[in-house]
Amino acid sequence: MGRLPAARTHEEQSRLRASLTAWFFGASILAIGPASAPGRERSPRTVLRPHFKERRDVANRPRALVSQWVQPNRLVYIKEELDKAGVEVVQAPFQNEAELLEVARDVEGLFENPVRITREVMAQLPNLRVLCAAGIGVDRFDVEAATDLGIVVVNLPRVFHREVAAHAMALLLGLIRKVTVLDAGIKAWAKAPTGPSWPRMPEGVPHHHIYGETLGLVSFGNIARVVATLARGFEMRVIAYDPYVSQAVADDYGVQMVDLDTLCRESDFISCHSPLNKQTWHMMGEAQFRLMKPTTLFVNTGRGPVVDEAALIRALREGWIAGAGLDVLAVEPPPANNPLLTARNCFITPHIAWATHAARARLMQIAVENLRAFLDGHPVNVVN
Incomplete structure (x- = not known):
């Protein structure tokens, strides 16, 4: 929204x-x-x-x-x-x-x-x-x-719009290249080496491509517009959903405006930047996650309650989507038993996307x- x-x-x-x-x-x-x-x-x-x-x-x-x-x-x-x-x-x-x-x-x-x-x-x-x-x-x-x-x-x-946009891209690139999974594998191998070669891509973990893929932006405000500009450097097709932004405005950024269902179906990567209000609470729920490809990567640097966290947990567990990168959660700090904290296909940063000394x-x-x-x-x- x-x-x-x-x-x-x-x-x-x-x-x-x-x-x-x-x-x-x-x-x-x-x-x-x-x-x-x-x-x-x-x-x-x-x-x-x-x-x-x-x-x-x-x-x-x-x-x-x-x-x-x-x-x-x-x-x-x-x-x-x-x-x-x-x-x-x-x-x-x-x-x-x-x-x-x-x-x-x-x-x-x-x-x-x-x-x-x-x-x-x-x-x-x-x-x-x-x-x-x-x-x-x-x-x-x-x-x-x-x-x-x-x-x-x-x-x-x-x-903070540039800082948050950069962090959103960092989360997305980390998911695409499986940075945290590979890092964890190397650290585990270092503690108990199993041979002269270090581990490569873990079995069953998909290796995403980035160039030419479709990025969907949920909301198209200042932050999302910077993300769109950064995505063009990777030759991505960028689409966005925001009922308050016209196609004429989106044209300046090379972005195609679509409805939310279309965005969920067509995107290889989705980055959520929506503010939180009565209309956007849980706007990303089970119906939206079920529309996504099983290879979709989902990033949220907007507000935690915009996402139905229970639906996201199911989506990650049951393979509706491939992974998630989150800077915001429904409850911050989260309870220690939140399944997202231990999900292998999800990594989390502590609502820090905005924070630089300059910002x-x-x-x-x-x-x-x-x-x-x-x-x-x-x-x-x-x-x-």
Whole structure:
């Protein structure tokens, strides 16, 4: 699937931005939607806010919370830059809702969090004004609830797209060339050599070709477009499924748009880049895996719950497909008894596709720019 559909009309989005501008630059009542709607209580954000200039004194400065995930050197940068904008940045560890609520009672911004921010959580954080995702995905936030409560959700598009695309290709090439299987065979042989020659391709493991094969991309956003460009270097035919992308756009990348069933039937390799939302949850399930060739290799660097993991496990065990390379799982970290962890025809990386030193630096820079734009009354990269 494509990107998240707009949560509200253009008129409602304009009202949201206008109310934010008023909140920071003058006294304003911040409310989204009719506060007097039947059966609906007034939003806890419907309160009078002081002029932004008056908030620059230390006692009244806006506070932004970052999680323990932010590294010390990055934290110094964030604090220095946002201090110039009159924002106090605090860091506190939290791993669940209770811990988050304990440390976030009076914060107005929240960045890079390990906890899902539900409607119930937002309702208990009356000062919360902005949620900033640490990437393009916003599935940790209840975006609809945030919109109802007048909370802006921003993301960081085009920060990790090249890194994730490269990782997707690394997973695919590793599967095609059986890198982990061969490496394990060599290490086992080294512990107990069975002869003067080291082992070659293990019995029964297919050896895939790559040039001229068909690559199917599930979703055709920024990451998938980079993957398509990389695939052209291997002379692949590239097809994609994304109901939000036209053929005219795909033509610029030499990609043919198809429906999902066609993609599953025709692809030799499938790389999934779909965001997670109500429409994409378990979109890759038993029906889709059964359409694939028994030689198909499946890669997922998008979101784990987009794939029905039970169906994928069956597909690998019963030979519906040949193998899988995963950077994301339904539950992270996975339980130790997850069959994917011991499947010979599956290898897994720990949701690390995005991570390079350069990408981390860009993330912090753009996150700061997002919050500055928000403070200026012109929020950018707004999801809702």
